[in-house]
Amino acid sequence: MTELLKVEYRQYLDAGSEVVTTNKSALVVLENTDLLLSAYRWMALTRLYDQKAVALQRTGQMGTYPSSLGQEAVGVAVGLAMSQEDTLVPYYRDHATLLIRGGRIRDLLLYWGGDERGCAGGPKQDFPICVPIATQSSHAVGVASAMKIQGEANAVVTTIGDGGTSKGDFLEALNVAGAWQLPVVFVINNNQWAISVPRGIQCGADTLAQKGAGAGIPFVQVDGNDFCAVFQVLQEALKRARSGKGATLIEAVTYRLGDHTTADDATRYRSPEEVKVAWSNEPIKRLQTYLADRGWWTEDQEKAWQAECERQVEEGIDAYKSIQPEPAEAMFDYLYDEFPDVMSNQLDLLYQKVERMESLAPVSDPEDTH
Amino acid sequence: MTELLKVEYRQYLDAGSEVVTTNKSALVVLENTDLLLSAYRWMALTRLYDQKAVALQRTGQMGTYPSSLGQEAVGVAVGLAMSQEDTLVPYYRDHATLLIRGGRIRDLLLYWGGDERGCAGGPKQDFPICVPIATQSSHAVGVASAMKIQGEANAVVTTIGDGGTSKGDFLEALNVAGAWQLPVVFVINNNQWAISVPRGIQCGADTLAQKGAGAGIPFVQVDGNDFCAVFQVLQEALKRARSGKGATLIEAVTYRLGDHTTADDATRYRSPEEVKVAWSNEPIKRLQTYLADRGWWTEDQEKAWQAECERQVEEGIDAYKSIQPEPAEAMFDYLYDEFPDVMSNQLDLLYQKVERMESLAPVSDPEDTH
Amino acid sequence: MDDLSHEITLVEAVNLALSHEMSSNESVVVLGEDVGTNGGVFRATVDLRERFGFKRVMDTPLAETLIAGMAVGMAGHGLKPVAEIQFMGFIYAAMEHLVSHASRMRNRTRGRLSCPLVIRAPFGGGIHAPEHHSESTEALFAHIPGLRVVIPSSPARAYGLLLASIRSPDPVLFLEPKRIYRIDRQTVVDNGQALPLDTCFTLRQGEDITLVSWGASIRESLLAAESLAKEGVEAEVIDLASIKPFDLSTILNSVRKTGRCCIVHEACRSFGVGAEISASLAEHALLDLKAPIRRVTGFDTVMPYFKNEHYYLPSEEDIVATCQALMKF
Amino acid sequence: MDDLSHEITLVEAVNLALSHEMSSNESVVVLGEDVGTNGGVFRATVDLRERFGFKRVMDTPLAETLIAGMAVGMAGHGLKPVAEIQFMGFIYAAMEHLVSHASRMRNRTRGRLSCPLVIRAPFGGGIHAPEHHSESTEALFAHIPGLRVVIPSSPARAYGLLLASIRSPDPVLFLEPKRIYRIDRQTVVDNGQALPLDTCFTLRQGEDITLVSWGASIRESLLAAESLAKEGVEAEVIDLASIKPFDLSTILNSVRKTGRCCIVHEACRSFGVGAEISASLAEHALLDLKAPIRRVTGFDTVMPYFKNEHYYLPSEEDIVATCQALMKF
Numbered sequence A, B: 001m002t003e004l005l006k007v008e009y010r011q012y013l014d015a016g017s018e019v020v021t022t023n024k025s026a027l028v029v030l031e032n033t034d035l036l037l038s039a040y041r042w043m044a045l046t047r048l049y050d051q052k053a054v055a056l057q058r059t060g061q062m063g064t065y066p067s068s069l070g071q072e073a074v075g076v077a078v079g080l081a082m083s084q085e086d087t088l089v090p091y092y093r094d095h096a097t098l099l100i101r102g103g104r105i106r107d108l109l110l111y112w113g114g115d116e117r118g119c120a121g122g123p124k125q126d127f128p129i130c131v132p133i134a135t136q137s138s139h140a141v142g143v144a145s146a147m148k149i150q151g152e153a154n155a156v157v158t159t160i161g162d163g164g165t166s167k168g169d170f171l172e173a174l175n176v177a178g179a180w181q182l183p184v185v186f187v188i189n190n191n192q193w194a195i196s197v198p199r200g201i202q203c204g205a206d207t208l209a210q211k212g213a214g215a216g217i218p219f220v221q222v223d224g225n226d227f228c229a230v231f232q233v234l235q236e237a238l239k240r241a242r243s244g245k246g247a248t249l250i251e252a253v254t255y256r257l258g259d260h261t262t263a264d265d266a267t268r269y270r271s272p273e274e275v276k277v278a279w280s281n282e283p284i285k286r287l288q289t290y291l292a293d294r295g296w297w298t299e300d301q302e303k304a305w306q307a308e309c310e311r312q313v314e315e316g317i318d319a320y321k322s323i324q325p326e327p328a329e330a331m332f333d334y335l336y337d338e339f340p341d342v343m344s345n346q347l348d349l350l351y352q353k354v355e356r357m358e359s360l361a362p363v364s365d366p367e368d369t370h
Numbered sequence C, D: 001m002d003d004l005s006h007e008i009t010l011v012e013a014v015n016l017a018l019s020h021e022m023s024s025n026e027s028v029v030v031l032g033e034d035v036g037t038n039g040g041v042f043r044a045t046v047d048l049r050e051r052f053g054f055k056r057v058m059d060t061p062l063a064e065t066l067i068a069g070m071a072v073g074m075a076g077h078g079l080k081p082v083a084e085i086q087f088m089g090f091i092y093a094a095m096e097h098l099v100s101h102a103s104r105m106r107n108r109t110r111g112r113l114s115c116p117l118v119i120r121a122p123f124g125g126g127i128h129a130p131e132h133h134s135e136s137t138e139a140l141f142a143h144i145p146g147l148r149v150v151i152p153s154s155p156a157r158a159y160g161l162l163l164a165s166i167r168s169p170d171p172v173l174f175l176e177p178k179r180i181y182r183i184d185r186q187t188v189v190d191n192g193q194a195l196p197l198d199t200c201f202t203l204r205q206g207e208d209i210t211l212v213s214w215g216a217s218i219r220e221s222l223l224a225a226e227s228l229a230k231e232g233v234e235a236e237v238i239d240l241a242s243i244k245p246f247d248l249s250t251i252l253n254s255v256r257k258t259g260r261c262c263i264v265h266e267a268c269r270s271f272g273v274g275a276e277i278s279a280s281l282a283e284h285a286l287l288d289l290k291a292p293i294r295r296v297t298g299f300d301t302v303m304p305y306f307k308n309e310h311y312y313l314p315s316e317e318d319i320v321a322t323c324q325a326l327m328k329f
């Protein structure tokens, strides 16, 4: 019957940090020292933040946490390619992007520490962290459509995991993005695993990128550990979106080097060999070597930057630890725009409960879970 | 970025009933007189049945009804290509297929006349008429998966409208069919309209067939008014399915010559010219001319067959009109396998209600709707 | 000068409210299946496309999850989407977005974003429609914190409550009783006046028994009240209207006065909206009750197809019989 | 010889029941996200893949609509699917298939096909999990005619009720209170004996007040009963267990005896399952009541994230306080 052309695969730097493209326009990125240094710094910060967040969880100071270890190039490319006026509609593993867009480390920790204030910050138009898989895709096309209706010249970027591409929301959203030529960029963080389910069981197609075909939108697969390539396909897609040419689907092929979350134990379902191989592909070292090879990044700079990361993350952790919990009534403060009088009975009950609690011991320890 | 190859389009007979294929294997169908005569007869019967069903609704003797006018080749091809042991998971516009699979006209009318007994008949494994759009696709992959688990060598055919291809269920089902290599054939009745929404607004891709690409399953577009072509792609797909090679997506391009249902008025949203053009493409005349040109079908045969159709449909209508309504308690008879004792109160209330009703006038007239 | 008052049906009142809000507020947009050129399968959105253009009246692809999800996205980005789900029987695919997002967006972002959308859907049986076209599952949504559920029972209330729903900063599910879409006409003045969402409406005063209902069943409740009056029983008829959150105090005051309460709804009895009203009364008015609280409802069964739906739907006679029993208790 | 009795946790009892039924009935298959190699994120399906193979233990693509829809297809084609929804907070996308198909297939085909599936989902809060991992929305499903909703509250009942659910010819939603997945151990004999789905379980006898609860809240209810006993108040504690359809008569008999009833559940109060129990009692036991029926429940709000979830969850003290008030009424 019908066959696909080979899906475009974009890679500028290979795992050994060698330039493997002959594409001239790649030079715009490959020679943009400022951009690459900035990208490197954000990736390093993200990795340290992730590591410390996991440690906080392990020591009972935070809840279940999904590290982005190994996927930093994708998150940083999204963050750096977007403008402050664009709208981000993220999923739950976009720590790098949130940080770049002004999210405070304290707030990220608050969210995963079980405090609603964690999503109060960031650019006011950005959507909050989204846990129900793929639902963010539908929101993103809604935002994109609002932009079009309101004559806004910005774009939406929305992210999703490889597992999420199986869920109806994502596919329905792709379809309307194609039908309505919406200014939206879909980025798949294909980290090869959806908890324990490998990419091959998730979908029978050779690439996830080609899901764009059925929706009539352009698609491309990119080496997700190559910041340069991811950044440039994103720039191209954003340009298309902003100039009224519609949506793009980008599959960034990377690897989840850590457990799914702190509640997961990946050794149950994948081999140490696979993970070892994946480490040799990881994005930070790749960019670091590229930069170092060219003399754009020295060991001293590295040391100084690691110290700075340490400082920033610790500062965030301190802020997280020292914040007072919200009062009990906070559960009603944002439920409706105004607390409905007809619910006043509930407030009475809450105050009575709080009174009872104040004469009692603290609650027992958490069990860690997803 | 990436481009699709042109999607395969299959057509053997054009609108003028000329053979337009050089494909040798097409002859297997084009010269199979028995098959073509059978197909022609079923198409003619379906058309008459549809017409009378609409008339019943117009005269207040039945509920809202979706005619399959103009799409008979698709329904008949599905019906004739399937074996009795295969499982059909239909949608609501598959009258031809249901009839071929042994569905009684009386039962079809019962269903649309508001009586649950309408789906009690037919092959015992076939799924009933499905109204919530696209949900049948998920059921179909469930059935196909059951076949695979149970080592059954049959296949599932499931149908859907062009509008239905936008809904998550369909896309999720395609995906698992590809990932699990399920023995299922998806047939899109692309009749160009989803109530008032034209195909072009539904999806930005050139073909609906290419939705198979993202799921990694083979796909083909076929002239849905050309029984011969539809039949043969179905046969090929069924063979693939039965021999463990997995799923196929078939887009049959046809046209909804009638209103969406008897509750709809298509003149509100589409031009008479468009419909007129579509009439020149309709499937029954096309096959009839082909058969007549070769001397395989004469005017006498036509007359006799029309009379036979008239007889069969009228017989079905009589049976429909003369059947006694079910008693009130029927609403509880199939709710649970056994009526739960704990619900006995409800039966008491029902009997009291029935008693009250028996001393009262009949209910008022229906308002026609979807 | 335009004559602003019309004798219109309930569905026309819906259309009037939509037109009014779209005229006065640019951010109001309408989306759904067949809402554009076709004007909606019940004509609720007729002429809006012509008046407000393609950008503000959108025929979506056929996907309820998408419709709800896009509405969330639009509402979170400055628009006021009024999305139509063609029939309530097809709303379930939209549920995840209503439960997990629309009703939580303000809470989740501590007020940074909110989700002021309206989902409209015709609901209820009695129009001899096919399977899945007769649902009354308002109880499912009434249980969701952060949502509002609103049901009108007359053209005037449809107009006023829909205006209020569109103007509400909270997400609202607006359910339209399609059985009475065209059954009565009423003068509705297109004055842009919204009705409150925090009160029920007492449609008839009475001292003997309180009838609480909403939507299409208000019709049978009022007829039953008339019948009962002929026997000397004066029923107070209350239209719940705002189902979530609901105004208990009006009902409570009425029941404290009458000592008797009969709740009428078309949905299945068990775990229906009537249960909450009854439970709230049992909690707060126990000592005032002269008789048990009774519910006249649909059965706990799938709505029978239309040949037998009259066996399912609560009738005037059912209500009268129950009220008589309560009076004798 | 195999020792058939074990001291096991609730989640282990779920696993034991699954193993038992898969061994004794070839048509039982398990599907869901991460149920295979990983054995489920809570280990409920651990080892089943090894024992019963890929064909009978299926890791599905990540799509809840699909999981439910496939289960409908499988159940209609001779299998007995036991599908896992990883957390109840993600069940909403599965709703259309449960409401419109699973619960209607037998009715729709007048018995030609049926839909004997089980959907399992961990539910409830109190384990300090992220957003959407603490839902208790059993009321939504209890309202659906044709479904069964079952909730165990101990390892033994988890085993017996899950066996019954798998053997039921009707579609069952089996909700597992994850807060007590591992909190207690109990001897469970793997004897293949199912418990009935048409009865509640009286866990403690008492003359003074009836406590009705289910799932994890049974724990606080029993603790409260112990506390009350110290004050001389004897509470009868009833585990509802089968939420839909439910056994009113056991509760009714208890309340006729005690004259007082307190219903405890973690879900939001309004339009929750407690409302139906209360309403049914108000209808049938009015004259037996010595005090109003009261509910101790979660608030009508989004479950707070875990830092503040203790403000939301009904506690032993809440129950004691309410019972004390009812005793003094």
Ligand SMILES: Cc1ncc(C[n+]2csc(CCOP(=O)(O)OP(=O)(O)O)c2C)c(N)n1
Binding pocket: A093, A131, A132, A133, A134, A160, A161, A162, A163, A164, A165, A189, A191, A193, A194, A195, A256, A260, D033, D062, D064, D086, D090
């Ligand atoms: C609708 C829904 N179903 C299930 C889950 C539970 N869950 C959380 S993450 C996850 C796997 C997601 O995998 P993928 O999309 O590849 O993203 P990744 O976590 O690998 O970044 C699952 C099943 C969820 N959050 N939402």
Ligand SMILES: Cc1ncc(C[n+]2csc(CCOP(=O)(O)OP(=O)(O)O)c2C)c(N)n1
Binding pocket: B093, B131, B132, B133, B134, B160, B161, B162, B163, B164, B165, B189, B191, B193, B194, B195, B256, B260, C033, C062, C064, C086, C090
């Ligand atoms: C889930 C769902 N949403 C909406 C409807 C109402 N509806 C019935 S048919 C239809 C259009 C279907 O169009 P298409 O899929 O092209 O099939 P066709 O009727 O043209 O054969 C709609 C919107 C429905 N039945 N189910």
Ligand SMILES: [Mg+2]
Binding pocket: A161, A162, A163, A189, A190, A191, A192, A193, A194, A195, A256
């Ligand atoms: Mg992944």
Ligand SMILES: [Mg+2]
Binding pocket: B161, B162, B163, B189, B190, B191, B192, B193, B194, B195, B256
């Ligand atoms: Mg169509």
